[in-house]
Amino acid sequence: MEGRPHEEEDLVERAQRGDTRAYEAMVERYQGIAFRVAYVVTGSAADAEEAAQDAFVKAHRALRRFRTGEPFRPWLLRIVANEARNRRRSAGRRAALTVRVAAEESSGDAAPSPEAVLLAGEQRRALLQAVNALRPEDQQVIACRYLLDLSEDETAAALDLPRGTVKSRLSRALGRLRAELEPGDHD
Amino acid sequence: MTELERQLRELGAEVAYPSTPDIAAAVMARVGAGRQPLLASRRVLALGLAIATVAIGAVMAVPQARTAILDWLGVGGVEIRLVDELPEILRAQRCRLVSAPRSSAWAGRPATGS
Numbered sequence: 638m639e640g641r642p643h644e645e646e647d648l649v650e651r652a653q654r655g656d657t658r659a660y661e662a663m664v665e666r667y668q669g670i671a672f673r674v675a676y677v678v679t680g681s682a683a684d685a686e687e688a689a690q691d692a693f694v695k696a697h698r699a700l701r702r703f704r705t706g707e708p709f710r711p712w713l714l715r716i717v718a719n720e721a722r723n724r725r726r727s728a729g730r731r732a733a734l735t736v737r738v739a740a741e742e743s744s745g746d747a748a749p750s751p752e753a754v755l756l757a758g759e760q761r762r763a764l765l766q767a768v769n770a771l772r773p774e775d776q777q778v779i780a781c782r783y784l785l786d787l788s789e790d791e792t793a794a795a796l797d798l799p800r801g802t803v804k805s806r807l808s809r810a811l812g813r814l815r816a817e818l819e820p821g822d823h824d
Numbered sequence: 825m826t827e828l829e830r831q832l833r834e835l836g837a838e839v840a841y842p843s844t845p846d847i848a849a850a851v852m853a854r855v856g857a858g859r860q861p862l863l864a865s866r867r868v869l870a871l872g873l874a875i876a877t878v879a880i881g882a883v884m885a886v887p888q889a890r891t892a893i894l895d896w897l898g899v900g901g902v903e904i905r906l907v908d909e910l911p912e913i914l915r916a917q918r919c920r921l922v923s924a925p926r927s928s929a930w931a932g933r934p935a936t937g938s
Contacts, residue, residue: 657852657855660855661848664847664848664852672845672847673841676842682842686845689847690854693847694851694854694855761838764831764832784832784836784839785836786833786836815828
């Protein structure tokens, strides 16, 4: 995604000139990450879909103000996350990160033993359980930075925080996560 | 990167998010819907202007119609005719506008303020 800056710049310029096909290509490219970021913020698939849709429509209206040459994804994710936060506030709900481990376990090059698969699955479930036990702010920063693999800039844009705050919040969230994972702290 | 950060990144690939809906189709329908009225209104405006231009051109091409319209608008042309005697109506108007003849002594008297 980030290895195609020229293609992205070309699409942005064409979309700014009113080429709807170029904008459609951009929406198709980013709809997955936009939906997942919105889902992390709202904790609801329906709200995330609406937020992502509205964000893409707003981004299209604001496209002329977008400075060519700047990375498009953080700019878009900021709009997406704003829309998602508005929905979360208007719905009066706390953001709940409802992530689940996929039913299918990942397969490596060499087929692991059933015990190894079971152990790896248990470790992932335990880690996810610990993430879900964190405060919403910690869940969100960990989800954006690690689970969604956003850059620090994108995480800052998505959570509407300064980059320095993202770093410090991540550090504190990781500390709390380690505490959650330590044996004896939970049953 | 710490071991915990690495594990979290790996976990990211295993998280089962709801499947992404077809956002592009809905967005493009809304974006397109927003643009159509603008395009349509521009086309209607251009067509209306073209029709009005042709109609005005056709009317102005007929001298009688052109004169009537310009007179009605108050911007008709002025026709100059040489006559031996002014028409009665113009003479009456001139009498109202011009006062009786005065002597040069009367014109050079000091102003009285009244």
